[in-house]
Amino acid sequence: MSTTRPIATTRSATGIPTGKLAVWWVIGSEIVIFGGLLASYVMHRLGHPEWAEYASHTNTWFGATNTFVLLTSSLFAVLAHHAAEQGDGKKAAKWLLGTCAGGLVFICVKAVEWTGEIQHGYTITANGFWHFYYTAAGLHGLHVIAGCIIMLIIANDARKGKELHRVELIGIYWHFVDIIWIFLFPLLYIAK
């Protein structure tokens, strides 16, 4: 089994590199998944005014901290892309590790936050609001973890100066994960 790429992969009838095109389509499909989930949540929320009371038990400060952490990590992803464009794989890898660290901090903050909430009895089965709270944030968290793992692989290649175009691709994905959080934060924390 050869690992050489088919000629098809190198063609570009649209002018957009194939990898980038695919990442955009991945993001398109993800938008619909999160769109379905969040639309269901919004419909329920509008139909249940009493959920505002449940939502008041979320801690906005944890959410705000995580928003800040994720936005900062996105900045690192941009810097990694900048370094990769200049052909500096080592620097790109370093910035990617910084982005990854942001993801890790995000997950740790989440863990602390959820532990407290679960100890107070706000578990996923408590009521409709907490169903959505854990499911939506959990699905988002899985995307953060997946993004970190892929980023480590790409950083490892970039360190050796290989596949530098992928630095931009993971950056696009990471911004998307960031934007999902930008939607989750007001919907789950701020709206009370």
Add this chain to the structure above:
Amino acid sequence: MAEAGTAETHGAHAHDAHHEQGFWSKYIFSTDHKMIAMQYMFTGIVMALIGGYMSYAFRMQLAFPGQSVPGYGLVSQGEYNALVTNHGTIMIFWVAMPMLIAAFGNYLIPLMIGADDMVFPRINRLSYQIFLVSALVLIGSLFVPGGGFGGAWTAYPPLSSSAEYSLTPLGSTLWLVAVALEFVAFLLGGINFITTLMNARAPGMKMYDIPMVLWMIVVASVLFMASVGPLIAGAVMLFMDQVVGTGYFDPGRGGDPILWQHLFWFFGHPEVYVVFLPAIGIVAEIICTFSRKKLFNYKLILYTVFATAIISFFVWAHHQFVAGIDPRMANVFTITTLIISIPIAEMIFLYIATLYGGSIRLTTPMLWALAFIAEFMIGGITGIFLGASGSDIYFHDTYFVLAHFHYTFFPIAIIGFLAGITYWFPKMFGRMMNETLGKIHFWGTIAAFNSIFIPLFILGTAGQHRRIYNYQNFPDLADMQGLRVFATTALLVMLAFQAVFLFNFFYSMFKGKPAGKNPWKANTLEWTTTSPPPHGNWAELPNCYRGPYEYSVPGREEDYWPQDVPPDTAPAE
């Protein structure tokens, strides 16, 4: 494994000296799009046989209630539900999807656009592997304690969300996991299809030079991708309800069971067009080749495809007219549902216009293609009764609905597949199928198919509800048993005729007449390479000079003009 065994001997004469590969890397872990297409196709055929066997078991129970079914045994009430549910699930997700989109998509996209493979061969392989796991999980779900899921392929909660009601704690969860995995497989595959068609076309192939079937497969992939998201979200919620104990769909705890219906049908109705488009695309290729005419108004057909795809997102609630939705909403969805028949009807008119005045050759693939149009029309016209909310209130959940959607899905999944396989078989295996056997199979299948479902229309209009284990318990319906026996007998005949196809298929694969490069004298690029194509498809990748349907061009000696022939070699313009 069936697919490996049959493909192996086919490979013996497709031997390619500089790509010597072992058995595992060639047949099981191949990244070659043609081999992956074969894997999808053979898995689909096996699943179709399983789904057909299920229909045999439950139809026998309906015709001869309470008697032991030969080759199955007694069908209990729970098993009956599981058989009906999994028959539907298998036929849509594990037969129609893999055979039409995945098998033909994988096989045709690189060959028809003049590329050596898909743009992401390893993701392609991963997509099939996930699909195979999903099929195994689904089959496994039938054998766990409590039996397979029996809440219908639509899996409405609260029946599906609580083991207390469904009585299949493991079966329903495994069913859900299998369906979700299948979605992941097709999302990966779909992204590959879309990017390949967008980026990897041969030099010179412009947007309107793409064969219609590829447009349709790719529009179907986009449609699938844009509609399946909410159902994936819904599947996560349903999974949480089943396993974690949340109450998303439990009205007693602030949930809403109708939400699932919206999420399901927001996907479920576009899904009809996801499988319809590749099938009608296959038909487009065949009627052009066998009527030796240019596709009538290529661009208008393309616009009807786009219109169908867009409108299909605004019709879903016509499945929910009796679910307690607002009657004003029912009016809106009645109107959108009737509107979607316009582009479909337009498309059919354009196909008939393509046939008009052509030199029609009634080969087996052509017969299947024409049958598709005729049979699908019956499905489409009966759909108007169901799309109008007034008549739907009476017809809802009767055998009229069942017969209606079998008149759409059977043409799509079975006739569409058979049209495609009889047309591209020479390319896939390098040999011709037997025409006489093909025609015997065609007439047997078509006659039997109509004999199954026309009685079911009659039963439905008489008020016979779906998903009933034994109609003898209903005095008003018991005396119509004759029609049920007739339909079941026709099913037995139809299943028996499939043996003719399977024999023809495997016999021709080894003993058929050698096909040569272009047995049908068709224009599209896949016919310019050897049959079967080697690894990498062409020694030198072709260029494209014209549209795919230049048949019977005036002034040319031959009545076809392949896409890869440079203009200066043409005798006269």
